[in-house]
Amino acid sequence: MLFNSIKYALFLPLVAILFWACPQRFRVPLLLAASYLFYMSWRPIYIFLILGLTIFNYIAGLLIASQQERKKFWMITAVSGNLLLLVFFKYAYFFDESLGALLKPAGINVPAIPFEIVLPLGISFFVFEFIHYVVDVYRGSEPVRSFLGFSLFASFFPTQIAGPIKRFQDFVPQFLAEPKFSVDCLDEGISLIVTGLFKKVMIADNLSFFVQGGFSNPNLFTGLDLWIFTYAFAFQIYFDFSGYTDIARGSAKLFGYKVPINFNLPYIATNIAEFWHRWHISLSTWLRDYLFIPLGGSRCSKWLNYRNLFLTMTLGGLWHGAGMHYLFWGAFHGLALVLHKEFQAFKSKVAPLQSFFETAAGKAVSVFITFHAVCIGWVLFRAETTEACFSILSKMFFLDPIYKTSSLVAMNLPAINYPLVYPAIYIILPLLALAHFAMNFVKEKDLLPSIPKPLKAIYCFALIFVILTFSPDKSPRFIYFQF
């Protein structure tokens, strides 16, 4: 059941109405049943997976909390169990093929996996939530005693498929307490949902047709075209994922619950470290708390710190999918973070450089460089094969001179009749970039709460009208569903 489907448009209000009509004692069971129904709408059999994992981690949490002398053993068992399952579903083919390729020169034939493995939706997200739970209980947090509450934590349907990755200490107490219906929740929830739908359906989906054409046929395009496709993908993935997150947060808000934010205008980051504080925040904080810090974090020697950064980002890249290009993407960001640290150290020693980067011009240059570094990363992320990835990058940088003008092919790719990207990607992309800065201004000045209600009503009306009338008949899946 996709968020941008009629099914969800009927399902969500129905569950919300039943939720508020029910007495508090029925609300958690109701949401749990709705969440399981939501999950089963895809592949009913996988309900046993989420149920099994819930029971396993619930018991693990209680054992860790109750058996002080064996708590490390239970924590390691639980984390290993979760990771093994994730590795099996997500990386079995990848490892099998990689091992086969590695051992082939030695004459060893690694047999192919004799059965089909279908990746369960959202497994990467709820496995990370379970690992967070058992590790935090091990570190001293009180485990969740209510089984229903714990089950709902992992399976809560708005965040079930693609996060944000929640923290049980913040989330579980919310539904164990009695929420009160308020107009603010309704307004905020619906506003977030329609904003998210607009981002997904009107911006990301329209850009996806453009991006797909470019990345699947890079040989047809010039270096400048490929830069435009890359910019388009940068905005596509941002609006797709942040749109999803907005819908998830808005849906949760309709029940009176708060879900953490995942994005904070990432493309205005002035350096790569700041980018990761603004992009997929729930994942980057998870990686920090459960990978980077256990590896030693930054309270160690410089080179160990760099190693930890590099490893964390590389593994974070691999988390996105079983493919070498994800690994390269992660490694690229790891390397970029290391270079950023080095540059920071160098900058602090050169006073004119330091003062230049504190000026408005310096900040603009920083944003420009960071955005382009992120875009190079997106080529690694989006390219369909490793060969295509290097072919695109070489065209963008070396072999295909930048002075070649952008071809009409790129201009016409969105075809003649697609709502938003048409007529000119050259207009849309700068507008999307400007929107980033405009939103930053609104946030900095804290203008949102002071917007008069009639204006907010017009905003909602316009967005629903546009979504209802301009959304394409067939909408591609959310990019992050595959992870």
Place this chain on the structure above:
Amino acid sequence: MNQTIEKKSEKPKLASAETAKKQSLVSTLSKSYVVWALIALLSVDAFCRIFWNDLKLDHYASANRSMVWWAVDDFRKQEKTPELVLIGSSLLMHVLHGGDAEYFKLPQNEVYHHKAAMLEDLLSKESGVKVNSFAFALAGQMASDAYALSSTVLKGEHKPKVLIYAIAPRDLIDNTLGSPASTEIFRFMNHLGGARDVAWQARSGLWEKVEYALESISGLYAHRNYFVYLQQRYTKSLLHAFGYKINDEVHTPFALRRLALLDMPEDIGSNERIALPNLKATYTDNSDEYRRRYQPFKEKDFRMQLSYLDKLMAYCNQEGIELILVNMPLTQDNLQLMQAGSYELYKSEVGKLASKYKSRFIDLQDSKRFDKSLYCDTAHMNGAGGVQFFTALSKKLTDGSSLALGKNGTWQ
């Protein structure tokens, strides 16, 4: 006694509590800007629902220009209603465009070429009759589409005298079809307000029906395509004012266009499909595609499509349109892809319907006359095949007594 009085007085108290609760809910909701936005939206929706047909709009306007849009647009611009209309799928499309290109040695732009010019010429030469024709040769057309198209477009003053349906087994047996309503032709006919009598039954899945119900309830949702069209029109005008001209042409390589079209409604530029004469097209083996279409033979789906053919024939009967069914020739390779007995069943069932409505059923399946050299794949003919096809068809048409050709060169 006291207890009774207390109970009696409790009822109004409860009722007033209920009313107060409802009032408080209403007053709470009235503070919500989302509720006001929804009220405004419902009002606009209701306006669209009630007054849409009274608004002076071009109801043929569409955001996407599919092959059916080009054909219908051309048909309504005809000065005189054609006496002869041909309908059929890509099999007819190939013989029409390729055949005419070959016969006249002129390229044919498929989005504008809707006249069976060679057939007109052959009929004129053989019988002295001057026929004005129009062809709805649309790829993927099923029997359900043929019914939707005919009952929507060929009515009133736009009724032809004769309708030739170039039929083939795929029009009734196609496992790759989602539901009858999932095709672009059916969708566009619904957009024009046609095929309402079968709109519900043509949607097979629950969610397809829910979406249709939503379209029936919401004026905005039902006419969303028109709003997209408006947006495009005004954007084009705006860009035109800045000197940026946009015509109906597309210059994107089709390999890229196809990627986008996989996920979007069909949309064809005016320069995208040109049939060339003397084209020595290589033979493509499309057996896998047709095997998927034919096998396994699903009798339920076949009978359902047959029921649409029945409806089409009943419609023609009722409207006084003479319907002629023409069985399109296929290669032996293609016939062998069908499950044993299904081609015979197809012919016998179509033949039964022809008898029921006293229609002619011209069977042009002849592997000797239409040998493999006349095909560009297992099902579609090339230009030379098109010439052979229309030659054979014109002979059959002029030989037959049912086609009422007058000796003075007019249709009776």
